[in-house]
Amino acid sequence: MDEPFSALDVLTADTLRFEMINILQSKNTTVNAMVLVTHNIQEAVYMAKRILVMGINPGHIRREIVNDLPYPRDDQSPAFRRMVVKIHEMIAETYMPDTPTTTTTTATGATQLQPKIMREPPIETLPNVQVISVIGLLESIADQGSAADIFDLGQKIQKDFGTTLYLVKAAELFDLVDTPKHTVILTDLGRRFVDADINARKRVLHELFGSLKIVQLTTNLLKADEALRIPVERLTERVQEWLPNENPHNLVEALVSWGRFAEFFGYNDDTKEIYLDIGQESI
Numbered sequence: 261m262d263e264p265f266s267a268l269d270v271l272t273a274d275t276l277r278f279e280m281i282n283i284l285q286s287k288n289t290t291v292n293a294m295v296l297v298t299h300n301i302q303e304a305v306y307m308a309k310r311i312l313v314m315g316i317n318p319g320h321i322r323r324e325i326v327n328d329l330p331y332p333r334d335d336q337s338p339a340f341r342r343m344v345v346k347i348h349e350m351i352a353e354t355y356m357p358d359t360p361t362t363t364t365t366t367a368t369g370a371t372q373l374q375p376k377i378m379r380e381p382p383i384e385t386l387p388n389v390q391v392i393s394v395i396g397l398l399e400s401i402a403d404q405g406s407a408a409d410i411f412d413l414g415q416k417i418q419k420d421f422g423t424t425l426y427l428v429k430a431a432e433l434f435d436l437v438d439t440p441k442h443t444v445i446l447t448d449l450g451r452r453f454v455d456a457d458i459n460a461r462k463r464v465l466h467e468l469f470g471s472l473k474i475v476q477l478t479t480n481l482l483k484a485d486e487a488l489r490i491p492v493e494r495l496t497e498r499v500q501e502w503l504p505n506e507n508p509h510n511l512v513e514a515l516v517s518w519g520r521f522a523e524f525f526g527y528n529d530d531t532k533e534i535y536l537d538i539g540q541e542s543i
């Protein structure tokens with residue numbers, strides 16, 4: 261079952277979850293197992309005996325958790341809530357890892373910082389989320405004093421946890437937020453962005469968007485064409501070469517969406533072409 265309850269109202273979804281558990285436990289049916297795909301952590305803890313937490317790039321199983329809470333499960337019990345928090349933190353660490361300071365210890369016991377190794381900057385994965393949703397996330401964090409708990413944030417903006425993580429990841433990509441542990445904090449740039457008007461926000465995003473390597477590669481591809489435009493299908497093929505483990509269609513969709521908002525790229529839906537927004541580029 262692939263997110264079978266996500267489009268239902270709360271009461272109907274709760275009723276059907278209860279019924280599915282009854283079917284699984286009943287000795288009057290031939291059902292021995294069910295596989296449920298969900299972004300709802302509470303749902304997984306409420307229903308599943310085994311929970312597989314997935315990783316990315318490429319998709320893989322990061323952790324298997326045996327859920328031995330007895331049925332019927334009480335979602336307000338301390339044991340239930342502890343398991344939810346455990347899985348929350350595990351998923352948050354996948355998308356927002358804390359980067360520890362690398363150190364070494366000398367023979368005398370002194371701690372020294374390891375020198376940084378200069379590497380070619382990676383090609384970024386741009387989350388396929390709406391710019392307006394990211395702005396809503398930033399405004400919600402500002403309303404909470406410029407810092408918010410990632411677990412509470414989804415409820416504030418009325419998004420599921422998976423979508424909230426992608427929104428935070430997009431904001432972090434542009435250095436608009438920092439993410440120590442499971443707290444999301446507006447940076448100085450993020451606070452200035454929230455305080456700015458729509459035109460100033462577009463100027464900031466234009467500069468930040470243009471600094472991404474995947475945007476620079478796309479720009480170079482467009483500049484190689486005399487008309488400064490190429491079929492979106494051709495860009496999709498190149499994106500697949502640059503990031504073979506990602507969904508190229510989602511990435512191109514994000515590039516077009518963010519590029520249009522930042523007035524960096526344009527898109528002609530009739531010809532299915534992406535082009536360089538010369539008017540904004542020349543400012």
